Amino acid sequence: MGAPLLSFEGFTLELATASGWLRVLDGIDLRVGEGESLALVGESGSGKTLCAQSVTRLLPLHHARCTSGAVRLSGVDVFKAGERDLRRLRGAVAGHVFQEPAAALNPAMRIGDQVLEALRLHRPSEARHAEAVRWLARVGIPAPEDRARQFPHELSGGLQQRATLAIALAPRPRLLVADEPTTALDVTVQAQVLELLAQARAELGMAILLVTHNLGVVEGIADRVAVLYAGQVVEHGPTADVLARPLHPYTRALVASVPRLGQATDRLGALPGSVPAPGAWPTGCRFQPRCPQARASCGEASPPWNAARLAHGARCPFATEEAAT
Amino acid sequence: MKALLAVEDVRMLYPARPDAWGRPRAWLHAVDGVSLRVDAGEVVGLVGESGCGKSTLGRIVAGLEKPTRGVVRWDGLDVTGRAGTPGLQMVFQDSSGALDPRWTVAQIVAEPWLARGRRMSRAELRQEAAALLAEVGLDEGALDRFPHAFSGGQRQRIGIARALAARPRMLVCDEVVSALDVSVQALVVNLLARLRGERGLAMVFISHDLAVVEHLSQRIVVMYLGRLVEEGPSRDVCSRPLHPYTQALLAAVPEPGRPRSRAPVQGEAPSPLAPPTGCPFHPRCPLASARCRAEMPAWRESSPGRWVACHEAAADVSQRGP
Ligand SMILES: Nc1ncnc2c1ncn2[C@@H]1O[C@H](COP(=O)(O)OP(=O)(O)OP(=O)(O)O)[C@@H](O)[C@H]1O
Ligand SMILES: Nc1ncnc2c1ncn2[C@@H]1O[C@H](COP(=O)(O)OP(=O)(O)OP(=O)(O)O)[C@@H](O)[C@H]1O
Ligand SMILES: [Mg+2]
Ligand SMILES: [Mg+2]
Numbered sequence: 001m002g003a004p005l006l007s008f009e010g011f012t013l014e015l016a017t018a019s020g021w022l023r024v025l026d027g028i029d030l031r032v033g034e035g036e037s038l039a040l041v042g043e044s045g046s047g048k049t050l051c052a053q054s055v056t057r058l059l060p061l062h063h064a065r066c067t068s069g070a071v072r073l074s075g076v077d078v079f080k081a082g083e084r085d086l087r088r089l090r091g092a093v094a095g096h097v098f099q100e101p102a103a104a105l106n107p108a109m110r111i112g113d114q115v116l117e118a119l120r121l122h123r124p125s126e127a128r129h130a131e132a133v134r135w136l137a138r139v140g141i142p143a144p145e146d147r148a149r150q151f152p153h154e155l156s157g158g159l160q161q162r163a164t165l166a167i168a169l170a171p172r173p174r175l176l177v178a179d180e181p182t183t184a185l186d187v188t189v190q191a192q193v194l195e196l197l198a199q200a201r202a203e204l205g206m207a208i209l210l211v212t213h214n215l216g217v218v219e220g221i222a223d224r225v226a227v228l229y230a231g232q233v234v235e236h237g238p239t240a241d242v243l244a245r246p247l248h249p250y251t252r253a254l255v256a257s258v259p260r261l262g263q264a265t266d267r268l269g270a271l272p273g274s275v276p277a278p279g280a281w282p283t284g285c286r287f288q289p290r291c292p293q294a295r296a297s298c299g300e301a302s303p304p305w306n307a308a309r310l311a312h313g314a315r316c317p318f319a320t321e322e323a324a325t
Numbered sequence: 326m327k328a329l330l331a332v333e334d335v336r337m338l339y340p341a342r343p344d345a346w347g348r349p350r351a352w353l354h355a356v357d358g359v360s361l362r363v364d365a366g367e368v369v370g371l372v373g374e375s376g377c378g379k380s381t382l383g384r385i386v387a388g389l390e391k392p393t394r395g396v397v398r399w400d401g402l403d404v405t406g407r408a409g410t411p412g413l414q415m416v417f418q419d420s421s422g423a424l425d426p427r428w429t430v431a432q433i434v435a436e437p438w439l440a441r442g443r444r445m446s447r448a449e450l451r452q453e454a455a456a457l458l459a460e461v462g463l464d465e466g467a468l469d470r471f472p473h474a475f476s477g478g479q480r481q482r483i484g485i486a487r488a489l490a491a492r493p494r495m496l497v498c499d500e501v502v503s504a505l506d507v508s509v510q511a512l513v514v515n516l517l518a519r520l521r522g523e524r525g526l527a528m529v530f531i532s533h534d535l536a537v538v539e540h541l542s543q544r545i546v547v548m549y550l551g552r553l554v555e556e557g558p559s560r561d562v563c564s565r566p567l568h569p570y571t572q573a574l575l576a577a578v579p580e581p582g583r584p585r586s587r588a589p590v591q592g593e594a595p596s597p598l599a600p601p602t603g604c605p606f607h608p609r610c611p612l613a614s615a616r617c618r619a620e621m622p623a624w625r626e627s628s629p630g631r632w633v634a635c636h637e638a639a640a641d642v643s644q645r646g647p
Pocket of ligand 3 (some may be wrong): 048049099230277476477478
């Protein structure tokens with residue numbers, strides 16, 4: 001088997017802060033092959049966006065460093081590569097959809113021109129303009145002809161989000177890194193966009209790294225799911241298996257807390273507490289202070305990877321026992 | 326009773342398709358003839374498709390934009406197009422643009438206190454700011470950092486903390502929980518529900534997530550292409566939707582374990598630049614008749630408190646499930 005398209009190999013990331021370097025990702029091990037799709041899920045602040053931004057090293061080197069392991073994209077070690085190599089990777093090999101579309105779009109450039117720029121077509125002609133409009137139509141933007149001539153501030157949040165998707169898809173990348181690509185979209189448009197991603201996978205053989213907090217979205221689009229918690233992968237396995245038979249107590253809590261229509265409406269099922277911030281990670285298991293099944297030993301040493309089932313494991317030594325009960 | 330907020334027949338047109346001289350050749354109807362009232366302590370959920378005019382209506386309510394036509398009243402006073410109404414705060418859909426990047430989180434959260442001339446020591450300020458941040462699930466370490474050093478969902482919560490610091494009587498929340506995972510979402514929604522109960526905080530809660538809206542609001546208003554299509558008590562709207570569009574929205578709510586219906590609303594989303602004749606939903610409506618294609622349905626009260634704009638929504642809806 002050849003090298004995968006994208007791999008995180010024990011990747012550890014540190015960021016520069018006022019009080020020195022701060023570890024934010026810790027020993028991430030993940031792979032995405034050509035045409036495969038992997039979903040990264042986890043609570044707010046768990047490190048999903050930082051993982052996504054590391055794929056083509058969108059973080060500047062004076063601000064971010066890889067202290068051990070590596071991220072490899074199409075054979076290139078992105079934290080060792082120069083800016084020129086990275087620019088070649090961005091767009092053509094890996095396209096990005098950013099979590100905050102308004103900040104990712106150029107406020108002074110028309111939407112259509114931004115699509116053309118992604119295609120590296122700098123001298124717009126009629127035919128090229130039509131190509132840009134086609135991409136806007138494909139991501140489900142009504143009246144694409146008019147939208148192409150508008151500026152980002154004239155678009156609603158959901159339209160902006162779809163515009164960034166068009167910009168990322170237009171160069172037909174081998175990998176789409178999509179950070180919360182449907183948060184601003186209502187269910188009807190969301191279904192349409194997910195359909196489009198599935199289609200792009202089937203027709204272009206495009207691989208997908210999907211970052212999402214919405215477990216409802218994961219099903220049907222991702223082959224595998226990785227659950228992130230406090231800078232670590234705590235569970236990883238085939239999507240259906242992870243959702244139906246989660247191993248880690250954290251994943252079980254995530255799956256259980258999805259709000260449903262018509263639920264008793266006194267309180268939504270919140271998992272008490274929140275993800276500890278980088279720099280405040282507890283020793284031992286990082287979830288142990290919030291874990292309903294924590295034992296004394298959980299606070300002592302960092303739990304090793306527990307490959308409990310075929311291609312499905314978790315960072316919890318008691319995963320299978322608890323899941324069985 | 327006098328409404329805390331009353332929006333009366335508001336319309337917002339934006340210029341579009343500029344000619345060579347930059348003069349508009351068409352007008353985009355972002356909001357068209359919308360009326361809405363919110364009483365003190367009441368939470369009204371505003372739902373609808375992407376681009377249907379929710380944020381525009383929110384900005385009009387908050388006085389950040391002056392509508393082309395119509396009036397916004399706060400406590401009976403005309404405040405149309407006037408921002409900074411005391412007691413009214415807005416939390417924006419775009420969290421990155423809403424926070425000043427040069428300010429620390431402590432400064433951002435404390436700004437409403439200092440602006441109101443509250444005298445407090447540095448220690449007091451930090452303590453109160455930290456307490457507020459804790460309510461939205463952020464720890465004390467956040468105080469001295471700048472907005473860029475946070476995750477998207479964390480920034481969204483800083484925006485909420487800042488708005489709550491002003492102790493508003495009403496909050497306009499624009500997609501404030503859509504960027505949050507279920508657990509943090511529950512934390513924030515439970516916090517807002519508690520403030521509604523304890524302080525009588527009123528809200529216009531904009532979201533495309535019907536499950537959250539149903540949970541938090543007493544009343545739901547559904548918009549389609551700049552217009553209201555349905556309104557009623559939350560429970561009723563979610564359990565017995567009258568308008569075919571609301572029915573489709575409900576049928577498409579994704580849940581783990583329940584396969585998503587793939588194309589919940591058939592047909593292409595219409596353009597607000599060229600709205601269809603008659604009922605704006607007719608090109609995608611399974612019930613559309615000749616009348617729907619020709620005539621705009623009136624906004625009518627089908628039963629007490631239940632409003633709908635549809636020719637076909639019969640008095641008896643039980644025969645037609647979503
Ligand atoms: N520049 C920075 N300096 C210090 N800490 C940072 C910086 N950027 C991010 N962090 C912290 O790293 C953690 C992970 O951030 P990340 O943006 O990856 O979260 P996320 O999983 O994408 O969350 P969300 O769902 O809210 O977007 C957060 O606790 C965040 O506060
Ligand atoms: N400043 C503006 N100039 C021109 N058009 C605008 C402007 N602001 C909004 N629009 C248009 O008005 C319509 C309604 O936009 P709005 O942002 O209110 O939608 P929304 O319901 O909030 O959608 P979303 O769920 O995607 O955020 C859209 O077609 C949008 O492009
Ligand atoms: Mg993120
Ligand atoms: Mg909006």
